[in-house]
Amino acid sequence: xxxxxxxxxxxxxxxxxxxxxxxxxxxxxxxxxxxxxxxxxxxxxxxxxxxxxxxxxxxxxxxxxxxxxxxxxxxxxxxxxxxxxxxxxxxxxxxxxxxxxxxxxxxxxxxxxxxxxxxxxxxxxxxxxxxxxxxxxxxxxxxxxxxxxxxxxxxxxxxxxxxxxxxxxxxxxxxxxxxxxxxxxxxxxxxxxxxxxxxxxxxxxxxxxxxxxxxxxxxxxxxxxxxxxxxxxxxxxxxxxxxxxxxxxxxxxxxxxxxxxxxxxxxxxxxxxxxxxxxxxxxxxxxxxxxxxxxxxxxxxxxxxxxxxxxxxxxxxxxxxxxxxxxxxxxxxxxxxxxxxxxxxxxxxxxxxxxxxxxxxxxxxxxxxxxxxxxxxxxxxxxxxxxxxxxxxxxxxxxxxxxxxxxxxxxxxxxxxxxxxxxxxxxxxxxxxxxxxxxxxxxxxxxxxxxxxxxxxxxxxxxxxxxxxxxxxxxxxxxxxxxxxxxxxxxxxxxxxxxxxxxxxxxxxxxxxxxxxxxxxxxxxxxxxxxxxxxxxxxxxxxxxxxxxxxxxxxxxxxxxxxxxxxxxxxxxxxxxxxxxxxxxxxxxxxxxxxxxxxxxxxxx
Amino acid sequence: xxxxxxxxxxxxxxxxxxxxxxxxxxxxxxxxxxxxxxxxxxxxxxxxxxxxxxxxxxxxxxxxxxxxxxxxxxxxxxxxxxxxxxxxx
Numbered sequence: 001x002x003x004x005x006x007x008x009x010x011x012x013x014x015x016x017x018x019x020x021x022x023x024x025x026x027x028x029x030x031x032x033x034x035x036x037x038x039x040x041x042x043x044x045x046x047x048x049x050x051x052x053x054x055x056x057x058x059x060x061x062x063x064x065x066x067x068x069x070x071x072x073x074x075x076x077x078x079x080x081x082x083x084x085x086x087x088x089x090x091x092x093x094x095x096x097x098x099x100x101x102x103x104x105x106x107x108x109x110x111x112x113x114x115x116x117x118x119x120x121x122x123x124x125x126x127x128x129x130x131x132x133x134x135x136x137x138x139x140x141x142x143x144x145x146x147x148x149x150x151x152x153x154x155x156x157x158x159x160x161x162x163x164x165x166x167x168x169x170x171x172x173x174x175x176x177x178x179x180x181x182x183x184x185x186x187x188x189x190x191x192x193x194x195x196x197x198x199x200x201x202x203x204x205x206x207x208x209x210x211x212x213x214x215x216x217x218x219x220x221x222x223x224x225x226x227x228x229x230x231x232x233x234x235x236x237x238x239x240x241x242x243x244x245x246x247x248x249x250x251x252x253x254x255x256x257x258x259x260x261x262x263x264x265x266x267x268x269x270x271x272x273x274x275x276x277x278x279x280x281x282x283x284x285x286x287x288x289x290x291x292x293x294x295x296x297x298x299x300x301x302x303x304x305x306x307x308x309x310x311x312x313x314x315x316x317x318x319x320x321x322x323x324x325x326x327x328x329x330x331x332x333x334x335x336x337x338x339x340x341x342x343x344x345x346x347x348x349x350x351x352x353x354x355x356x357x358x359x360x361x362x363x364x365x366x367x368x369x370x371x372x373x374x375x376x377x378x379x380x381x382x383x384x385x386x387x388x389x390x391x392x393x394x395x396x397x398x399x400x401x402x403x404x405x406x407x408x409x410x411x412x413x414x415x416x417x418x419x420x421x422x423x424x425x426x427x428x429x430x431x432x433x434x435x436x437x438x439x440x441x442x443x444x445x446x447x448x449x450x451x452x453x454x455x456x457x458x459x460x461x462x463x464x465x466x467x468x469x470x471x472x473x474x475x476x477x478x479x480x481x482x483x484x485x486x487x488x489x490x491x492x493x494x495x496x497x498x499x500x501x502x503x504x505x506x507x508x509x510x511x512x513x514x515x516x517x518x519x520x521x522x523x524x525x526x527x528x529x530x531x532x533x534x535x536x537x538x539x540x541x542x543x544x545x546x547x548x549x550x551x552x553x554x555x556x557x558x559x560x561x562x563x564x565x566x567x568x569x570x571x572x573x574x575x576x577x578x579x580x581x582x583x584x585x586x587x588x589x590x591x592x593x594x595x596x597x598x599x600x601x602x603x604x605x
Numbered sequence: 606x607x608x609x610x611x612x613x614x615x616x617x618x619x620x621x622x623x624x625x626x627x628x629x630x631x632x633x634x635x636x637x638x639x640x641x642x643x644x645x646x647x648x649x650x651x652x653x654x655x656x657x658x659x660x661x662x663x664x665x666x667x668x669x670x671x672x673x674x675x676x677x678x679x680x681x682x683x684x685x686x687x688x689x690x691x692x693x694x
Binding site: 099107135150 | 628650651653
């Protein structure tokens, strides 16, 4: 699984980045939520202090009732105003959420329960908090992500009324008068509504993921955003110069002159590119000379689908099912898995979806499995090894996959395969479950292409043999590089050895492609290399025909691909394989493609 | 009186369209309930409606009692269909 690099590792990566890094006082790493580059002073939106002393008895009911009514009236007026402004700024569709807020404010059940609390002598603050927290708790336990988001809405409404009760007005984005980068714990729908698009240069939030409200709104507004940057973001002082890099998911704090100048150039280039790139959504990935290269998205849950589609994913090249296993403190049931797989297959509407079977163990733990501590987990009991040793767990997943197969274009792949026996054993478990389901009269797709990850060097070297039986390969470059170079990139003492462009790594991928070609199989790449501006031409030149990456990188790669000549890519790749060092390969790529890969806007760490 | 429905929206009875339904219900004098399984909640309360957590394919009924019950059922039922939330079962 790709892990964000820490500062130190980024510094060891390339001289260009070292220069940038030395020029920066500090940086924050988060999730790239909305692409683009934003430069400006921080405007830190601190959560208002809405703490109060709970009073559960003895308050004057009439007085509290009046206070509550006043706070409601003020909140109602504010919401009406927000609704109007949002409709103007973002359109009617975005404004509708405030209709829901207004309804929550006037909700008869909520008001009745608050009133009951007041009659018992509770203060208005106490009664409101208790009642709304009960509803929030209900929303938070719901399975549907859209429903869970309602907890955020209700919290927003509760805070608005509380702020009026306590006489502590919420810091409003309406106070923003100068261009700035917005820094917040998380943006509430009200915040976004008050946000002035012409002044906000970028968004940084402490919490949240790609599907959080802040991320979706940022993309809708076309603002660069990094979410989940950690609470450290809130320790920044307003006015601190920041650069938000929404493609790499990092925030540079107090950048020096050279970093700033570089960022300004990139920001301008980016703004121009954005328009061009968005026009590519819905087109097929092709090289300049028409060779078809499928550009797919990596996802971790059905919730990632809207973003994948937003960026024009032609399929899902890697669905990491382990998140299903890590989300709870127990194994997911067959039904839960079936529902998730089906949702992804239906969501992609016939486009290919490659689901990787459970890759747990190693760095990805599921405490409830009580796996033994290992000296060397990366070379230990994980992925297919664990699944074959625990068929009770594996069979449940295989059944769920088989049942889901009739709802779309499913391909299955096994992770960490090192030997032919492993692949065969996994396949026969799948066939057994297929036969069992068919006996039970359950529909299963007639043919489900069965492939494997190429992560273990043993499999790369023996790819030609594997290709007799595996129907496709997907190179998991992160692990392949780590195993090939015997270097853990999270260990800063050796992370410099983690070299994606090392000729030995490239040679393993070339071997994989040659082996596949001999048996008419195809090869994809689903590690970070697939989305890497420098690596991509080499991969295509070696014969990779599917690239699966995090969604925000898709459009940049699609454009790069359109400018790539397959003949030249083959020559460059062949030449790269004759070189001795990663630095030489990097120099070759720069020399061959010049501007096309030189712009650091999308260079990977 | 009652009328039966099945949720058709991908995301179940969720906030934005549910708001429209609650809004449609509010002006009526009739006592309006949303009934699913053992639970019956006030249809004029968005939070109660949302907290039912009805997902795609769930069956539920609208129950109305009072002077304008028939008219309320018709209006709210139509709102459910118009919002793409549910179909009459």
